[in-house]
Amino acid sequence: xxxxxxxxRLVNEFSRLPSVGKKTAQRFAYHLLTMSEQEVRDFxxxxxxxxECIHTCKVCSNFTDKEICDICSNPKKEPIVCVVKxxxxxxxxxxxREFNGTYHVLxxxxxxxxxxxxxxxxxxxxxxxxxxxxxxxxxVATNPDVEGEATAMYIANLLKPLGVKVTRIAQGVAMGSxxxxxxxxxxxxALSSRRxx
Amino acid sequence: xxxxxxxxRLVNEFSRLPSVGKKTAQRFAYHLLTMSEQEVRDFxxxxxxxxECIHTCKVCSNFTDKEICDICSNPKKEPIVCVVKxxxxxxxxxxxREFNGTYHVLxxxxxxxxxxxxxxxxxxxxxxxxxxxxxxxxxVATNPDVEGEATAMYIANLLKPLGVKVTRIAQGVAMGSxxxxxxxxxxxxALSSRRxx
Numbered sequence: 001x002x003x004x005x006x007x008x009r010l011v012n013e014f015s016r017l018p019s020v021g022k023k024t025a026q027r028f029a030y031h032l033l034t035m036s037e038q039e040v041r042d043f044x045x046x047x048x049x050x051x052e053c054i055h056t057c058k059v060c061s062n063f064t065d066k067e068i069c070d071i072c073s074n075p076k077k078e079p080i081v082c083v084v085k086x087x088x089x090x091x092x093x094x095x096x097r098e099f100n101g102t103y104h105v106l107x108x109x110x111x112x113x114x115x116x117x118x119x120x121x122x123x124x125x126x127x128x129x130x131x132x133x134x135x136x137x138x139x140v141a142t143n144p145d146v147e148g149e150a151t152a153m154y155i156a157n158l159l160k161p162l163g164v165k166v167t168r169i170a171q172g173v174a175m176g177s178x179x180x181x182x183x184x185x186x187x188x189x190a191l192s193s194r195r196x197x
Numbered sequence: 198x199x200x201x202x203x204x205x206r207l208v209n210e211f212s213r214l215p216s217v218g219k220k221t222a223q224r225f226a227y228h229l230l231t232m233s234e235q236e237v238r239d240f241x242x243x244x245x246x247x248x249e250c251i252h253t254c255k256v257c258s259n260f261t262d263k264e265i266c267d268i269c270s271n272p273k274k275e276p277i278v279c280v281v282k283x284x285x286x287x288x289x290x291x292x293x294r295e296f297n298g299t300y301h302v303l304x305x306x307x308x309x310x311x312x313x314x315x316x317x318x319x320x321x322x323x324x325x326x327x328x329x330x331x332x333x334x335x336x337v338a339t340n341p342d343v344e345g346e347a348t349a350m351y352i353a354n355l356l357k358p359l360g361v362k363v364t365r366i367a368q369g370v371a372m373g374s375x376x377x378x379x380x381x382x383x384x385x386x387a388l389s390s391r392r393x394x
Binding site: 010017026028029033037040041043044048050051052053088 | 203204207209210213214215216223224225227229232234236237238242243244245246251285
């Protein structure tokens with residue numbers, strides 16, 4: 001394999017990373033060549049090890065190296081499930097330290113434009129969990145965009161017949177933001193969802 | 198190794214890439230987990246292969262997989278050497294398709310603040326090349342910043358006693374730019390280096 005080939009191949013591989021274009025991929029590739037052989041091996045090894053060790057939790061489908069993840073196997077958790085789109089949303093929620101329930105990761109949202117229907121997201125196992133685990137509340141925390149809203153509606157319609165309380169995270173003006181720069185849709189939502197003080 | 202460890206390790210490895218912070222590294226790591234096992238293996242393999250195959254050219258120190266790179270081993274090249282800071286500068290120069298000489302990669306510039314002195318850049322072999330290869334001109338194409346200028350001055354002083362013509366790439370207003378937004382130092386350089394039409 002000659003230089004152009006192995007270099008081009010490396011640049012192509014780096015280009016696969018999210019929001020990495022050709023120029024950035026080239027910078028990453030040149031940086032990699034300035035690293036020591038051991039460092040490059042460590043880097044490659046970390047990629048393979050992570051992929052080998054980490055799979056999805058049998059209960060909530062979050063990434064874990066165990067059969068059931070630490071959150072799901074913790075007996076002190078309340079019987080409340082927070083439904084999120086992706087594993088990184090769990091990380092974001094856990095940072096808040098105010099939620100003491102478990103999670104359910106959909107691994108996507110309903111998105112007809114991308115050909116993703118209700119059967120392409122991890123929602124069936126949520127129904128089983130609600131019936132079998134004695135869950136009291138399901139908080140739908142998908143993103144506040146069109147797809148997230150549609151998915152939230154779909155899940156609510158699916159769960160309500162089971163008699164479980166289904167809630168949606170509040171939508172309104174973000175803390176620390178300024179009304180002046182807040183978009184009209186958000187302001188309208190903040191007005192219609194206003195609460196008594 | 199548990200999930201936190203292998204995930205944290207992967208995020209740390211991605212953080213080493215230039216201008217990649219913790220957040221971006223996390224996005225890369227999560228993206229990697231959504232790739233297939235084969236894709237992750239290909240990615241890791243591309244890193245190791247590139248590091249194994251690519252080293253520096255014996256003559257010009259540019260990255261290559263041969264003992265002497267394609268440019269240096271091309272007998273049709275003119276006896277002109279373009280001195281650049283990094284291998285990616287060679288890529289930039291080659292895109293112009295107007296220069297038909299060879300290159301010399303310094304792998305850095307003189308930068309006292311970072312503890313880089315004249316002995317830390319690849320300049321000794323340039324002296325040997327100039328004496329032995331019958332080079333007619335050395336174009337110093339280091340970046341037009343303080344370190345690049347200092348390095349250019351250093352190289353010029355080193356080479357002139359050998360009787361070789363030493364030139365510096367022109368500095369002035371960039372093509373397509375507007376005078377209004379050009380900084381004073383560049384304008385001053387453009388004025389003092391003005392040429393008769």
